[in-house]
Amino acid sequence: MIRTDKLVFEYIRRDEEGNVEGITRAVDEVDLSVEPGQFIAILGHNGSGKSTLAKHFNALLYPTEGEVYVDGMNTDDGEHLWEIRQEAGMIFQNPDNQIIGQVVEEDVGFGPENMGVPTEEIWERVDESLKAVRMDKFRKSSPNHLSGGQKQRVSIAGVIAMHPKCIIMDEPTAMLDPNGRREVIRAARALNQVEGITIILITHYMEEVVDADKVFVMDKGRIVMEGTPREVFSRVDKLKELRLGVPQVTLLAHELAKSGLPIHEPVLTRAELVKELKALKER
């Protein structure tokens, strides 16, 4: 679905007069490949290059060096620009910055209308998209009266209405309360499992990635770890060094193991920990 080949991106810093002050390498020789239908998570501390990398996936940024392919199309090739942006949709952090319509259905219909989809079909798409994120009840509401999680789901519906193959979510839950976070993650998972849409989730919340197919960890513009959540979260100390963490239950299991309980690490869910401890008790 998405493939990068030695992707490099450099920001040029300029002073007030516009003279070049220096160059910052935000993405540094990243080779990454995402298969269709995968649920991918990207972790990394603030400033590690996650968002810059993600913006390459739907041609909001172009590589300084190297290549990015979306569904086989090179993003540098201007000819495919609109096709790429339709196939790979993007969701950002702040729900208030992404909603433009006065009414929910209008907002969701904006994408397909802009693509020139016939009116009849726009309404069909609006219908199915709102259902997919369980927001159909709010079809006629004003976005102003929705909670953060609901707004974020409307944004997701707006992307789905364009029938993308892939959705890139850049910290979609950072500004939400626990309930809003759950709603958005549930919607993302359903889209992945039911509709088969590829999801790339960027987040600072470790709990959100335990069900991902694969996790990439970034530091200084490079991918420094990759693997299943189980593989990545087994390296608690390495993650801490990278300014990250693990889910609280994984950390609890890690602490227990350090205190001498023979627990099989890593533990990713509550159920796993309870099972482990039960087995220990019965021995």
Place this chain on the structure above:
Amino acid sequence: MAILLNHVNYIYDEDTAMAHPALIDVSLNIPDGQFIGLIGHTGSGKSTLIQHMNGLVKPTSGQVLFDGEDINEKGYDKKALRAKVGLVFQYPEHQLFETDCFKDVCFGPKNQGLPKKEAELRAYEALKQVGFDDEYFYQSPFDLSGGQKRRVAIAGVLAMRPQVLILDEPTAGLDPKGREDILGLISRLHKETGITIILVSHSMEDVADYVQRIIVMNSGRVQFDGEPRQVFAHYRELEEIGLAAPQVTYVMKELKEAGFDVDENATTLEEAKNEILRVFK
């Protein structure tokens, strides 16, 4: 006795068709020196509540008292109040505006009418309190990392030497290490200076780890008010209003159900760990 809310009601857009209550009969006592967590889902009234505490919003009925005086009485010095009750908004780094960090932090005390020397002294002290290195003092605040910017913004409020510091989601958008650093800093401030802290947060784990008391808002009312273990014991009700208990609390409940003799109300990792180890001894 620092802040006292006495049957406070607040109605948004009163006298219009859009009128709706944001606070309903809220009575709270915030004594000096407490470290309080304020939680509630989006739209539960948290922000309206904290805006009442430093007089940014006036109650529709009821009173807000600071050190025994009604802050909404005619002639009450609200400017002085806002220095005593410091409010750090969400994403405070968006409010940095000066050409260098030191000037930015000086703005508050200068605005209070303090002489330049005194303002600078306080700014220096505040930047030291938040653990800001001297070498960055004269850098533009816009060149700093997210966590550093947030420190400067907090210092800007501390420089006014508040008695109460209210922080609205100070860790939003930060990475796990950044979150830990900021919370560690707030906790240290509380211990070293005895300042009253009200922390608004969406992270139950953070709240459980740091605060002494939790106030839960729901639909404009105070739903729960107590120590973390008491409040999180109501985890079912919390879920119904869009919140949750910390992950470890759920672990303990599930262990209890599975027949382990553990204290099911543990709310921090440390407590949970010790409880489990005790059972296996």
